[in-house]
Amino acid sequence: MSLRIALLGLLSISGPASGYDLTKRFETSLAHVWQAGHSQIYPELAKMAADELITVEAEGARGRKIYTITSDGRSELHRWLTEYTPTAAPRSEIALQTFLTPLLDTEEAVALVERMKADFEARLQELLALKHPEGKPRYGRYALDLGIRQARMAVEWATDTIADLKESAPPNGDAGHATRAPESPEPS
Amino acid sequence: MSLRIALLGLLSISGPASGYDLTKRFETSLAHVWQAGHSQIYPELAKMAADELITVEAEGARGRKIYTITSDGRSELHRWLTEYTPTAAPRSEIALQTFLTPLLDTEEAVALVERMKADFEARLQELLALKHPEGKPRYGRYALDLGIRQARMAVEWATDTIADLKESAPPNGDAGHATRAPESPEPS
DNA sequence: ACTCTCATGTAATTAGTTACATGATTAC
DNA sequence: GTAATCATGTAACTAATTACATGAGAGT
Numbered sequence: 474m475s476l477r478i479a480l481l482g483l484l485s486i487s488g489p490a491s492g493y494d495l496t497k498r499f500e501t502s503l504a505h506v507w508q509a510g511h512s513q514i515y516p517e518l519a520k521m522a523a524d525e526l527i528t529v530e531a532e533g534a535r536g537r538k539i540y541t542i543t544s545d546g547r548s549e550l551h552r553w554l555t556e557y558t559p560t561a562a563p564r565s566e567i568a569l570q571t572f573l574t575p576l577l578d579t580e581e582a583v584a585l586v587e588r589m590k591a592d593f594e595a596r597l598q599e600l601l602a603l604k605h606p607e608g609k610p611r612y613g614r615y616a617l618d619l620g621i622r623q624a625r626m627a628v629e630w631a632t633d634t635i636a637d638l639k640e641s642a643p644p645n646g647d648a649g650h651a652t653r654a655p656e657s658p659e660p661s
Numbered sequence: 662m663s664l665r666i667a668l669l670g671l672l673s674i675s676g677p678a679s680g681y682d683l684t685k686r687f688e689t690s691l692a693h694v695w696q697a698g699h700s701q702i703y704p705e706l707a708k709m710a711a712d713e714l715i716t717v718e719a720e721g722a723r724g725r726k727i728y729t730i731t732s733d734g735r736s737e738l739h740r741w742l743t744e745y746t747p748t749a750a751p752r753s754e755i756a757l758q759t760f761l762t763p764l765l766d767t768e769e770a771v772a773l774v775e776r777m778k779a780d781f782e783a784r785l786q787e788l789l790a791l792k793h794p795e796g797k798p799r800y801g802r803y804a805l806d807l808g809i810r811q812a813r814m815a816v817e818w819a820t821d822t823i824a825d826l827k828e829s830a831p832p833n834g835d836a837g838h839a840t841r842a843p844e845s846p847e848p849s
Numbered sequence: 850a851c852t853c854t855c856a857t858g859t860a861a862t863t864a865g866t867t868a869c870a871t872g873a874t875t876a877c
Numbered sequence: 878g879t880a881a882t883c884a885t886g887t888a889a890c891t892a893a894t895t896a897c898a899t900g901a902g903a904g905t
Contacts, residue, residue, distance in 0.1 A: 474863095474864095475752075475754055475864095476864080478761075482757070482760070482761045485764055486764065491884080492886090493883070496884095503760065504751065505751050506753065506759075506760045507752055507753070507756070507760075508751055508752055508865095511885075512865090512886080512887080512888095513864080515886060515887090516886085536884080536885070537884065537885085538885090550761075551765075554758060554764065555772070558776065558780070559757075560754075561754070561755060561780075562696055563692065563696055564696055564893095565694065565749075566747030566748075566749070567747050567749060568807065568808070569695050570742060571803050571807055572691065572694045572695075572803070572804035574803050575674075575801075576670065576673055576738070576742065577742055577743070581743055584743070585743065592746070592749075596749075613760045613763075615760070615825075616756050616760035616762075618821075618822070619756065619759055619818050622814050622817070622818050623811070623814060626810050626811060626814040630807050633806075634803050637803075662891095663892095664892080664893090679856080679857090680856080680857070680858090681855070681857075684856095696893095698894075699856090700859080700893090700894080700895080701893060701894085703857060703859090707858095724856075724900095725855090725856065725857085726857090752865095850905105851904105852903100853902100853903085853904085853905105854901105854903085855900100855902075855903095856899100856900085856902100857898105857900090858898085858900105859898080859899105860895100860896080861896080862894080862895080862896095863892100863893080863894075863895100864892080864894095865891080866891075866892095867891100868887105868889080868890095869887080869888075870885105870887080871886085871887105872883100872886105873882105873883075873884080873885105874881100874882085876879105876881080877880085877881100
């Protein structure tokens with residue numbers, strides 16, 4: 474369903490386009506929001522045309538089909554935006570690694586979270602670079618803002634988690650600052 | 662692959678269990694990290710047993726099979742945690758709605774983001790309730806911490822976005838505080 | 850006897866990924 | 878002419894959802 478909505482959204486925002494154009498837009502503007510390759514997009518466009526959410530308005534060079542959103546498509550899109558509440562299906566590999574972190578010993582756990590932190594930082598820089606490329610507000614700026622905040626939050630989480638991991642199992646037996654009881658790990 | 666890892670993780674953390682037990686644990690401890698129903702879990706366990714990542718150690722009442730993780734299973738799990746870097750496949754319906762928000766007029770957009778905000782707040786309360794149920798640290802506490810920070814960040818984002826939406830298209834033509842130029846929307 | 854929860858599975862469908870296949874146009 | 882990019886598709890496979898199906902044991 475959501476692929477359909479993403480395609481309708483792109484056609485609504487930037488006008489008629491071919492499957493190829495839409496594939497490119499998934500790689501650029503939509504890249505941080507929804508992913509889809511051409512092998513998924515072409516068949517979906519055909520189904521959407523069969524359902525009359527879009528039509529082939531023109532055929533360009535070498536069989537290039539230019540799709541245009543129909544009023545049925547627009548109302549489907551509008552209905553999804555105003556009536557549908559996403560259920561945020563929790564399926565995140567990062568969260569899963571995070572969940573399972575206590576299975577590793579401290580050094581490994583620290584290495585894992587440090588790797589994550591580096592990824593979050595890279596992502597943050599990438600998103601910051603997208604901000605106002607020509608100094609004007611763009612479609613997707615709220616999504617971009619959300620992504621930036623998310624990345625920043627994740628970096629902070631990683632920093633704090635690394636500190637916590639190091640603190641709860643210090644590398645040497647130095648008892649000079651034992652003012653805080655180490656949290657005991659919970660065995661199975 | 663990740664379902665497999667989640668199952669290995671549960672078996673590693675809390676010891677031998679049946680498909681039914683594991684399904685229950687997906688509903689409780691893992692609920693905010695990875696989702697799977699019994700119809701996905703049973704066949705996967707059979708495949709994992711065929712691959713010798715787990716074994717049937719005991720059979721309980723009414724055909725209940727108790728699975729135990731093998732050393733192959735443990736090393737597979739360990740390898741995934743230490744070597745595999747998740748690629749955070751961006752596929753979020755909430756981010757998609759966010760991205761498409763500018764297609765709505767201001768009132769509708771505000772209503773949408775307010776609905777999101779309510780959901781984020783509910784989620785935050787739900788997660789906060791899971792914190793230290795018996796006052797002691799638990800498996801999954803880093804994941805829980807990440808989830809809580811995420812929910813809090815999302816609430817803040819929603820608050821700021823609602824304000825921004827209202828500001829860039831005020832409900833009445835009051836020019837008394839026009840010290841700030843409204844951001845011009847970018848047409849298709 | 851009946852109902853509820855426990856407990857395990859399969860079937861059908863939809864969504865998504867990876868690999869295969871083909872041909873047109875443009876730039877060198 | 879040849880290589881790169883444009884452009885569109887199909888096939889095979891894996892992952893996930895929804896629905897169907899069945900039976901055992903426990904409590905009333």
